[in-house]
Amino acid sequence: MARLNLLEETRFEKLPVSVFKNPKEASISVAHRIAKIIQDRQLNNQHAVLGLATGATPIAVYAELVRLHKEEGLSFKNVVTFNLDEYFPMGPTAAQSYVYFMKEHLFDHIDIPAENIHIPDGTLKLEDIPAFCLAYEKKIEEVGGLDMQILGIGRTGHIGFNEPGSAPNSGTRLVTLDDLTRRDAARDFGGKSNVPTKAITMGIGTIFKAREIVLMAWNQKKAPIIKKAVEGEMSSEVPATYLQLSDNVEFILDEDAASLLTRFDxxxxxxxxxxxxxxxxxxxxxxxxxxxxxxxxxxxxxxxxxxxxxxxxxxxxxxxxxxxxxxxxxHTITGWPGGKPNADDTQRPERANPAKKRVVIFSPHPDDDVISMGGTFIRLVDQGHDVHVAYQTSGNTAVWDDDALRFVEFNIDFAEKMGLEQSEMKRIYDDMRQFMEQKHPNQVDTPEIQTVKGLVRKGEAIAGARYCGLTDDQIHFMALPFYESGKNQKNPVTEEDVLQTMELLQKIKPHQIFAAGDFEDPHGTHIVCFNIILEAIKRLQKTESWVNDCWLWLYRGAWLEFETHEIEMAVPLSPQEVERKKFAIFKHQSQKDRAVFPGDDAREFWQRAEDRNRETAKSYDDLGMADYEAMEAFVRYKF
Structure with missing residues (x-):
């Protein structure tokens, strides 16, 4: 009976799917499957042949394999590996190369013989690529074929770099990358313009020959393409749908990646x-x-x-x-996001008391506050609450080089006009220009440049918060240490990040906390900042009584909005408030016109915010509610 029920639940799914609670559990499961293949082959004195993938998805799998090697003695001496793909052109020592990636995450930490490692060569001459690709296929055949091929999936539905239009019988070859694939890689290259337009990839036909195929996907960002791959019709427009033809495939997903499958959605x-x-x-x-x-x-x-x-x-x-x-x-609709004084609050999203609340708005980047909840921010101040904003990171990686130069030039000119000493400033300026002229994609800025870029964003954040009605003692710049690596790959969260957050919360003792709950931002900063806040609150709960009276509200807006059924507080905005919010966003001039990391959306941040707020209001109107100009939406996080 249980088997029949499962078949009924999964009847829209055209291939096997296993869903794990989180990426860590799923990754450990895949790593142990790989380890068993290796051990079984060792018992028979045979090679284990693995097809490997790169990108964020398999990192935890490789980490567990490294742990198994170091702590449990798993040997890789009998392992032969073939990587799926490599950018072209691409040198093996470049930080974005898959040779570099594989060494960093796996090969440099295990005992695999160097001659057993095979990765497509991104340094070849164009005319030599066809012969290399044929030889790559032949090498796989010579060692007996792939025992297991692990895959990620791109948002175009690509597996390897088999983009839309790829044939199901395609072999290893040079391909042109889809624009969305290049946009997704932009963060690693310091901008889309630096991402190669081509890559060498195993073909879908090559992948199909593996005795086991495991496709992994994590987080909600992958949920739409997973639904197409698992439940959609087979199509060259979504190459992963060809996996429906295989009897040896399994999709390994976390709950977020599986969330749009029919049985969950x-x-x-x-x-x-x-x-x-x-x-x-x-x-x-x-x-x-x-x-x-x-x-x-x-x-x-x-x-x-x-x-x-x-x-x-x-x-x-x-x-x-x-x-x-x-x-x-x-009842989710309220014009009183801090609670309506002297009102019956049994059907309202926020408490009436205390009438004047202490509020902390945490903003991961220096503009998330006004982009995502600028209207509510202004409303809270207008209604007399003690509002504080805490900018968790400097955002200094998201400023253009020429903007940084412009601000230093201003300081030099100002010093000259005022008759001040400027030789040291000129020296710093000359060093900055020289560095920028020779700068490689994603190269870490000098400390001076990082400082200037951080100050640019700090000044904009102050201007935006003042416009919303805050005084300077209500504006806090945390510059959490995890962010200050000077590069897109951030440092691990440390105790200092949590302690700084605890200190701020203890100082203010808020009744309300607003935090970014939009974890789709391409930097990955929002989720890190949220987890720091959560850890700080959990620790304070043990000693601070005020925490029990503190509510945590999540906002979105810069990258993705809450679904209507998820919303627990909707704050309507008048046309005048929409304009005020827009002007607050305009204070962040370095993010206007063309942001360094715009994500998929070509619109400016103020346009995205305005359109999404209007879409939220329309969704309520369509369901029969009052017709508002715009709405900001919130979900309460329960501890």
Missing amino acids: TPWLVKDCIWTEKLTRKAVIWLANKLGKPILKLTEDDFNNNGMAQLALEKGPVYNINIHIFNKLQ
């Missing part, structure tokens, strides 16, 4: 559900959006014809369900 379509309040709300909003109807106009037939007959039967009549969800959604 809309489970009522594949099984009987336990209709919790949260699931009921999600289903009713989904149905209203699917049919283009306000919630209060949904009918019994609408429920029955769209997989929700069980809900209608258990919780009905349907109209009562509609009214209940409508009221719950209505």
